[in-house]
Amino acid sequence: SIELEYVSRHTEMPETELRTKMLSLMADAEDISEDLHRISHQLHPSKIDHLGLVKAAKNFAQEFEKHYELKINFHENGVPKRLPGELSLCAFRIIQECLRNVVKHSGAREAEVFLEKTDHMLRLRVADAGQGFDAVSDQITYGLGFIGMRERLRSVGGKLSIYSEPMRGTRIEALIPLGDETYGDLPAKVIEERIKRFNAISMQRLFSITDTTLEEV
Numbered sequence: 001s002i003e004l005e006y007v008s009r010h011t012e013m014p015e016t017e018l019r020t021k022m023l024s025l026m027a028d029a030e031d032i033s034e035d036l037h038r039i040s041h042q043l044h045p046s047k048i049d050h051l052g053l054v055k056a057a058k059n060f061a062q063e064f065e066k067h068y069e070l071k072i073n074f075h076e077n078g079v080p081k082r083l084p085g086e087l088s089l090c091a092f093r094i095i096q097e098c099l100r101n102v103v104k105h106s107g108a109r110e111a112e113v114f115l116e117k118t119d120h121m122l123r124l125r126v127a128d129a130g131q132g133f134d135a136v137s138d139q140i141t142y143g144l145g146f147i148g149m150r151e152r153l154r155s156v157g158g159k160l161s162i163y164s165e166p167m168r169g170t171r172i173e174a175l176i177p178l179g180d181e182t183y184g185d186l187p188a189k190v191i192e193e194r195i196k197r198f199n200a201i202s203m204q205r206l207f208s209i210t211d212t213t214l215e216e217v
Helices: 002-011 015-043 046-051 053-068 087-105 138-142 144-155 186-199
Strands: 070-079 110-118 121-128 161-162 168-178
Touching: 002 015, 015 046, 015 138, 046 087, 053 070, 053 110, 087 110, 087 121, 087 144, 087 168, 144 161, 144 168
Parallel strands: 070 110
Antiparallel strands: 110 121, 121 168, 161 168
16 A cells, blocks of 8 residues: 555656556565465365365375475374364364474474374374473463464363473374264263363373374373
């Protein structure tokens, strides 16, 4: 807007200068258009609805790889294509936030994303072998990224676990209950016990980038 006002007030400027200004404004307008498109896409990625969580997350990881030159090892196990929309979006956003944190803070050139459906829960893990951090620091308590992830998970009854130490990498895990409709005929008491059992995961174990197994809970 400022640039357009400047041009309007200097209508007698040389043609070459005017052309340069207009080309610059056109480039700015194109950037704004791309930003708006990206923001609207991020509000609710249509790929989740059309492809399901796994394919949408994998496509995002592949695009992220190319843009940031970060190798992402993506794995999944038994995740159904159709999940409740709010659960899929929650998991997708956490993957996005975790991978951005890898690029911004870890210094790692490789990361792992793992999705698994197990015992009526969706388990998500994003890990790297980068710089790591103190898991009881203010970064965990007050960092907007971690606060956002916790709030998303709280809204769907999930739990966030963070495993990290300086120079020993970071592993972030999320557990999301898949909702009553996925439990079939299981008694309510059994369902409640299973959710409590998953939510009791310890934060004491440290992560190794070569450990791609999940402990039994």
